[in-house]
Amino acid sequence: MELRQLEYFVAVVEEANFTRAAERLHVAQPGVSAQIKRLERELGQELLDRSGRTVSLTEAGRAVLPHALAALTSVQSARDVVDALTGLVRGSVSVGMVTACASADLTELLSRLHKKHPGLDISLSEDDSHNLLAGVLDGTFDIAVVGVAGDLPEGLESRVITDERLVAGVAANHELAQVSSLPFVELETRSVICLPKGTGIRTCFDAACAAVDVTPTVALEASNLGIIVSLAAQGLGMAVLPESAVGQLHRIDLEPEARSRLELVWRVVGGKNPAASALIDLARVASAE
Template structure:
């Protein structure tokens, strides 16, 4: 007994005809008939009542049909499982990361995945968050760790890693450093320093300013990394606007909470709903690295 015999048997049972079954499986009618006869001989029972051009299942044939279908389904499951294994032996995975930041748990996940699946080529690409999300949508990037404003993008799978407020970062001894809290409106007289548009932090600032003031806040200086933004503020060139975890990397500066911003700055993994075996395995390593309930992930410049 082989799988080909079962396939032909099922085709005859479903079409009710050796002729139509032959058309379905793309071989001659005599070939189908011979294989079914061989199966009947091996089982020791007739599977069909043959009458003219029709073929009707016998009682034995009805019982055999259920098992034949189950056998073929199991074969397909086996092939899918092998394909999954093969997908973890070789291939490529492209991971996006927001530019200018060091996300230690992501690097830990990359290292663990590479150790487990050394045959998968890894490519790491850095960009602003809007470009990362676009890359995931188009399939150019398999998964990205991106900064987002308020909520994950629609029609993509996601895992929020951090949700935190914005703060104003200023040198100790400045007028702003003497305040317990501030607001978007109170920051308007200051020269603000922030990340570029297309980053989660800047999107939160722009949306919050528009909601409160009816317009985007004016940003005097733009730098592509949190370290550079803080460094400019340290030298008295303005007030840096960053997330709380970014500000924590600069303890020599004073972080003043900004009240009235209802949109959180998110750090999230985003990917398409349909995943390859390699991506599914990498996401498991990410879930282990970004442990729920852990201390907030520091986004270090």
């Protein structure tokens, strides 16, 4: 008995037709028929009823089918185990990234994965944090970089990439250029320049405003922190951004303190995708470094 015979037998059962099974297997139809006949001769029983318009299982075929499926599953499991042990991870991995993210951590992680498994297909997509979290939970994404303003949904594990204070920045000739701190409520009467909704930093900013019941007056939005700094430097408003991005602007601490946090997230219990498992393992190692 050969694994090929079992594979052909299962394909014919699932397709209920020799021709369609042969097309699925990319082999000639007579070859499929011949291998299944050999299997039947070896077992001493007909496994398939060929008398109708579609192929169906005989009583013996119904008894054999679960064992054939189990054998093929075991063989695939053995291959997966060998792949994992030898590091020959194949397949694809889907990565999500919050809009306007410029994370060196993510690019470094993907670079490590590519160097370790150069045959791996990696896809990268942008979306807002809410959709990315939902996508990780439902399996659309294997791993994602998101802006996190509170606790993660149950079932996710994460590694913090950045955790910075949110501050305001104004031009040197701005009327607040001598001010060192400002309550969030002042943002209701000031022209605010910030990232658009859906970005990680904006998610954290909106959550901080909601926590103190403040509705900021957002005058300008840009998806690039450098442009936000430039707009503020031209006197077009007050930029709200992470403290590391203030640049030449005069920094003003917002009160109460609010944080901008980016996290790399993945499912606690992953699927059977060895490629995704390899990426998650690298993320866990990076967390411990």
